[in-house]
Each structure stands twice: as structure tokens, then as C-alpha cells.
Amino acid sequence: MDLLEDLKWRGIIYQQTDEEGLADLLKNENITLYCGIDPTGDSMHIGHLLPYLTLRRFQQAGHRPIVVLGGATGMIGDPSGKKEERKLLTIENVKQNGEGLKKQLERFFDFEGENGAVMVNNYDWHGSMDVVTFLRDYGKHIGINYMLAKDTIASRLETGISFTEFTYTILQAVDFLNLYGKYHCRLQIGGSDQWGNITSGLELIRKMEPEGEKAFGLTIPLVTKADGTKFGKTESGAVWLNPEKTSPYEFYQFWVNTADLDVVKYLKYFTFLSKEEIEELAQSVANEPHLRKAQKALAAEMTRLIHGEEALQQALKITEALFSGDVKNLTVEEIKQGFKDVPSFTIENEEQKNLVELLVAAKISPSKRQAREDIQNGAVYVNGGRVTDTHYTVQETDKIGGQFTVIRRGKKKYYLIRF
Template identity: 75%
Template structure:
């Protein structure tokens, strides 16, 4: 299956500036193309993934990806999808964020080989440009009426938009021009909210280059959930790519909890499984949904891609331990990941299990605590305790840091030392 045909089967193509031109160009030559992200935080979240995974598909088909991290545009703020002005970040913060995002890009792309990816930062060419040059050489090519017709700008006219954010689309157009002239970049891809910015770049290239009509734009649909809730959000908040913000276990759990209504779409969007492999999983969703094969495949593919095989194995181990209650073989690090959101208690010297259950509010009273223990409802690190006189000791502390207590089938509590 050809690349464009595969993208369309996956539902990834939303808009194209010249469908026939893109198809012909990709069929006859290997091109350079780019996708960008502004460093508004020191990590991307999964809402950023689809455009860059799409860019990786181009690399796998022999094209050269240019990965742009917007050190300059990040200082300005994209008005796309916003109802009010963004809070401006300091140069130091943006530069620190740039470094964080660049590290994450190294997990997605190959920066070696014949079509090695290129990493660029638009601060390198926009940061040193003086205002007169910007106005004369770049701004002169954009009419006010043309810019007011852009959805990202027109949608903000009632609530207000500053001149700073008003010029954002020109800065991004300048990026496309720079990459077109210096890296022979022929195509920009981005989310559907970037259509106006992409076409601004094409307009600038057309005006300043006789062969500008040979550049193209392609957008990718907004990722949505079947139930109408926002993709990439959980009760715990945003799902980040940084393992310090969202642990590999939490990352794995996000994907494995995907609904049957969404899982096939996400397999097409985010994984590099073949059409045949996805169709087998789709059949499993229809005929044996209780096995959740599609969700497991999705979670494994995504966790392996962003965090590696070792972290995937760890996430599976934690998941299995929590499901079975066999937690005694977990390390302190694995406990920290898997029990991040369970009720916790700072140990205050209670050696007797009954006293600890009451102090940690696991049982409401000593009487109830004794009943819970003698009825077999309490486990310590996965071991069932039935002696109400049980005294905790050093062997009950995982690496001297934690004890996991479970009351009933699913209520976990974390004792911290």
C-alpha cells in the first residue's frame, strides 16, 4: 500500500492544499517535509503525538523529516484554539522547554542514516531578525484582509487579540519559507487547527519564489473520543510523554483503558501495525471483546515506542500484580508508579497491625480491624494475615520504603516510611 493510500485508510488525512500535486510528488521523488511544535511546556503530551507519528511514517517511506521546535514562536503564542491571550513565557523557560522536547523527538525519529531526521529551532533564524527587516521583507507580503479571514484570527476579534498573537501566522509562514529555501522542504503537516498557518506559509513561498507552487500542506484530524470527552485527559490530568510527569505504568494504563468504540481508530492513528494486523484485532473487538486484545496491543505498542521495552515490561508487571493482588515481588520504584494515586499514610511507629489499620484509617475502629484481620480481609504486601496480634517488622518494608496493605478485594493503601 502506498504511503498516501495508507494514511487515508488510517483516517489521518484531513485537508490537502493540492491532493493531485502531493500524490504525484510522493510517487516520483523523496522529499523533505516538516512538522513543528511550540515549547509551551518542558514535555509534550499525547495530544501532540499524531502529527509527529505521521511524520515518522514519511521517514519510514524514505522521506526526510524536519522536526521544528519553536523557540521563537513559543515566545509569541499561537492563537489557534484559544479564546484569550496566552501567558508569555520567559526566554530562559522556553529554551529549557526546547531541550526537553528535543529529547522526546529522539524517541520518535531516526537521526542517522540516508534520510536522517533534522532537528531545527526557529529561534535560530527569527530570534536575530530586526523589526524593520521583518516588516519590510516578510510583513509586506500579507494583506490585513487576508489575515482577518483566517479562522484563528477572526474567532478572536470579539474577545480581543494582541498584535503579538496577530503576527503569529506570519512567523510560522516564515518558518516554512526558511525551510523551503534552506532545506528544500516541500511539505508541511500539522493538526487541523494549523490549516491557516500552513496556507500562510505557502502564500509567502509563492510570492517570494517562482517555483513556490511546488510546496504543499496537509493537515491531520483532531483526535476525538467516541463518548465526547477530551482525548488525552484522565482523572489524574494530562497524559505526558515525560516519565517523570506520567509514569510508564500510567501511560500504559491510559491506552489499555481505551473503549471498544475508540480502540481500532487509535490503532490506525498511533501504531505502526499493518492493515492486516489491525483488521485481525478489529475482528477480535467484534467477536471476543472481553479478551481486550486490541487494547493490549495498543498499550504495548505505544509504551514500547515512547518508553522502551524495559518500561513496558515493568508496566505489564505492575498491572498484573495489581490485578492479582500478588504485589510482593514489586520493587519500590514499581510500587511508587502503581500506587501513586491510592490513599497513603506516613508511618508513625505503629508496629501492631490493628493499631496501624486504625491510625491509617484503613479500618474505622480496633474492633473492625480485628474482624477484618481474622476474616482474612487484610493482606500485607500480598500476604494474607489472619492473626490480629500480628506485629509488623523490617521484612514487611519493601526496600525499607513502603508497605502495601489491601483491605477487601480492591482497596489498596500505601504505608510510607
């Protein structure tokens, strides 16, 4: 199966400007292609992933990827997918955000060898451009009627669009033209909302380069969930690639909780497992869904890709500890990850170390009477060990890393005690 056939099987191709022409090109030579990202935040979230993982697939097939950090376009604002003007960022914001994105993107690509990846910043060519050059050399080639026909612009005409955001598509077109000239970049890929910007680049290349008709565009579908809710969102917000915003354990849990209806699609989209491996996992979903083999494979592949093997093993360790209830062997860092969202209570005096007193003070049990009953009935666990003695007091040995004790009431209700 060649690259384009594999992308089609995975459902990754949404639109192409010239399907036959691109297929012929890829059969005959290795090309340079690019995808851009505007540094409007200091971290990517999983909704950003698919275009860059697709770029990685091209590199694995022998092609050379370019990642464009939008240091200039990020200061302007892409109207795609927005109903109102974006808040303008300062150059300091954009630079800081760009550094965060650069570190994350560098994980996906090999920067060595003949097809080593290239990372550039479009501020390098836009930042020094004066307005007369922009209007004469580039604006002259893009008609107003052509721009008004773009969905991203047309959808904003009723609510309003500034001249600043109106010109965004020209700036991105200049990016493609510049990369075409400097690196002989033949293909731009992006999300489905980037179709208008990609075709603007092709229009500019067609008019300003003698072989412009040999450039191509390809878009990738919007990732959706079977139940209609937004992909990449949880109750606590977006699932970030930055481990300080979304811990590796939380990241793993997001993927392992994927619905059966979505998991095979996500395996195709996001992992580099082979067709045979994915089809075998699809059979498991159909015949033994309770084992959740596909979800576990998806979660492991994604956590390893984004955070590395060590973080994956840590996430698996926390998951197993929470499943078994035996948490005493977790480290302080693992406790912080695994119990980030559970109710917590800070012990402030020695009296509260008595388990009955502690259960009431931490609102784990509503009264001393109920606390005693819970303990006597074997419903209370300290760091995974059942406690049935109502006179029990929390010991130094119960403090994980000297900082935490985990109390469980019943099968699944966890509480974090801090010292």
C-alpha cells in the first residue's frame, strides 16, 4: 500500500486540489511539503495533532517536511472557524508561545538525513516586509472577488471582518510561495478549515511562478466523536500536550476511555500501527469489547508518542494502583497526577489524625457515628489497606513521601489527605 492509499484507508484525506497529479508526483519523486501552526497559545492540544502526524507519515515515506511557526500570521489572526475578531497578541506573546510549540513539534520529526525536517518562522520574511511591497508584489495578484468567495471570509461578512483578518489568506499564500521558491515545496497540508488559505497559496504560485501548476494542496478532516460531542474536550477542558496542563496519567486516561464506536477510527488517525495490527484490534472491539484491547493500545501509543516511555509506564502504574486500590507504592508525583481531581483535606492538628475524627473533618463520613460504622463494616481503606479499628490513628508510615495519605471509602470514593 503506497502512502496516499494508506492515508485514504485511514480516512485522513478530506480534499485534494489535484488527486491524480499528486499521486503521479509522489510515485516519481520524494517531495518537500509543509504544514503551519500559529502560536496563539503556549501548548498544542490533541485537536491540533492530526496534520502534524500526517506530516510525519510523509517523512517516514521519504519526503521532507517543513513546519512553519506563524510568528507573523499569529499576530494577525486567522478568521477560519471564528465568528468574531481574535484578540491581537503581542510579539512577546507570540515568541513565548512559539518556543512552547517548537519543543512539542520537535518530538514528531527526524531533523537529520536527506529528508530531515525543517522548522521555520514566517516572521523571518513577513516581519521586514513593508506595506508597499505587500500590496504591489502580492496583493496585486489576489482579486477581491476571489477572496470574498472563500468560506472563511464569506461567513464573516455579516458579523464583520477587519481588513487585518481579511488579508490573512494573502499572508499564508506568501508563505507557500516563499517555501516553493526556497525549498521547492510542492504541497501544503492542513485541516479542512484551511482549504481557502491553501488554495490562495496555489493561486499566488500559479501567477508568480512559471511551474506554479505543479504545486498541490491536501486537507485533513475535522476529528469528530460518534456521540456528537467535541473531540479533545473533557469536563476539565482541553487535553493538552503540555504535561503541566494535562498530566501523562490524565492524557492516558483520555485515550483509554475512548468509546468503542470511535476507537478504531482514532487508531487509524493517530497511531502508526499497521493496517494488520489495527484490523486485529478492530476484531477485538467487535468480539471481546470488555477487554478494551484497542483502547489500551491507543492510549499506550499516544502517551508514548507525546510523553515518552517513562511517562507511559508511570501512567500505567497509577492506573493499576487505582484499579486495585493499593496506592502505597506510588510516589509523591504519581499521587499528584492520579489524585489531582479528588476531594482533599489538609490535617492541621494532631487530633485530626484519629481516623474517626479525620473522616468527619474531611467530610468523608457525615458524623462520628457513621464514621465508626464505616470503619467497623470494612468500608474504609488507608493507602489501600482496610482499617477496622475505630481507634486507629494516622501514622508517619501512612504518609506517602511525608506529604499524602489516600483514604478510600467503599469501592471507588477516594480522598486525599495532605500534611
